[in-house]
Amino acid sequence: MKTIVIIGSTGTIGSALASYFKNENCIEASRSLKTKENKVHLDLSDFRSVCDFIKRISIEKIDILFLNSGVFEEKKYTQDGYEYNFMVNAFSPYYIAKRVLELQPDCRIVLTSSISILHAKQELNPKNWKRIYRNTKLIEHGLLKNLEGLYPNSIFYAHPGIVPSRLSFGLHAVPTRRFIQLFGNTLEAGANCLIYASSLPSCKNTWVVPRGIFNLRGRPKVKKIKRSVLLKDEIKKTIIKMEKELEEKYGI
Ligand SMILES: NC(=O)c1ccc[n+]([C@@H]2O[C@H](COP(=O)([O-])OP(=O)(O)OC[C@H]3O[C@@H](n4cnc5c(N)ncnc54)[C@H](OP(=O)(O)O)[C@@H]3O)[C@@H](O)[C@H]2O)c1
Numbered sequence: 001m002k003t004i005v006i007i008g009s010t011g012t013i014g015s016a017l018a019s020y021f022k023n024e025n026c027i028e029a030s031r032s033l034k035t036k037e038n039k040v041h042l043d044l045s046d047f048r049s050v051c052d053f054i055k056r057i058s059i060e061k062i063d064i065l066f067l068n069s070g071v072f073e074e075k076k077y078t079q080d081g082y083e084y085n086f087m088v089n090a091f092s093p094y095y096i097a098k099r100v101l102e103l104q105p106d107c108r109i110v111l112t113s114s115i116s117i118l119h120a121k122q123e124l125n126p127k128n129w130k131r132i133y134r135n136t137k138l139i140e141h142g143l144l145k146n147l148e149g150l151y152p153n154s155i156f157y158a159h160p161g162i163v164p165s166r167l168s169f170g171l172h173a174v175p176t177r178r179f180i181q182l183f184g185n186t187l188e189a190g191a192n193c194l195i196y197a198s199s200l201p202s203c204k205n206t207w208v209v210p211r212g213i214f215n216l217r218g219r220p221k222v223k224k225i226k227r228s229v230l231l232k233d234e235i236k237k238t239i240i241k242m243e244k245e246l247e248e249k250y251g252i
Contacts, residue, residue, distance in 0.1 A: 001025050003060045007042065007093065008069030009033075012165035013112065016191035017066055027060065029053060030069065044069060044092035045078045047246045054099045062104055064198050067093040067144075068112040072133040072170050080249065082242065083124055089136035091242060094143035101151045108154060110198045113141045113207060115159045115215055122232045133171055142231040143239065148204075157207035157225075158197040161185030161217045185210055185217035196220040 009028035029042040076084035116134035212218030
């Protein structure tokens with residue numbers, strides 16, 4: 001039996017993933033779960049919760065860790081004063097991946113990325129606030145890519161297509177929501193992209209996307225990522241500073 005950890009297991013795509021792995025030792029984590037057996041309460045905006053989660057999963061020999069959470073919040077900050085989307089979408093998933101790989105370098109990590117990163121910038125104060133989602137997803141992808149230097153062939157990337165969900169509806173106006181409902185991907189097909197990515201030998205400069213038009217829906221295929229995901233020095237410095245500040249504050 002494999003041990004699978006799913007962060008964001010209560011969401012639309014996460015629930016399809018959890019259902020696919022129901023016969024494995026599947027550990028689910030999200031904000032709305034109460035800690036009990038294989039369910040773990042995890043709030044990615046709270047560094048204490050992130051550290052407790054790392055401690056909990058470190059007792060397991062993890063085969064696959066799915067980083068599948070995602071959020072879009074306007075003008076919100078964490079209790080430690082960091083921009084909320086940045087902490088939840090980028091810093092915390094990266095920090096968890098880094099700590100898990102330090103202990104278990106052969107664990108496979110699958111990141112649910114997003115095609116929206118193709119139009120994103122590494123910028124945390126966008127004029128149009130909705131861009132913070134894609135910008136923080138790009139930074140998340142870049143941070144994971146950075147870890148590949150130390151752990152080659154351990155990190156896999158997938159875009160699940162456009163799936164009707166709380167998150168995708170929160171990012172779009174009513175006409176686009178309707179379009180997503182009519183032409184978007186199903187949650188199972190979205191989850192399939194992630195499952196397929198987890199079975200690949202490597203994901204160097206590639207990701208798994210649905211093969212249909214605009215990668216909206218369809219069966220998974222491997223595709224080259226048509227943009228650079230290398231992080232700017234400014235972002236790398238911000239992450240190092242944040243890591244130091246939080247570890248000092250919480251005595252890690
Ligand atoms: N839907 C799409 O079209 C689409 C397209 C491209 C990429 N994606 C990516 O797919 C992934 C899943 O998204 P989805 O569409 O399934 O959205 P969703 O239904 O809104 O699910 C989001 C998940 O993230 C968890 N989450 C949010 N904030 C959290 C926090 N502070 N701490 C811990 N967990 C948190 C939520 O759980 P709680 O609320 O219980 O905490 C939920 O399980 C995300 O990474 C998203 O960026 C989605």
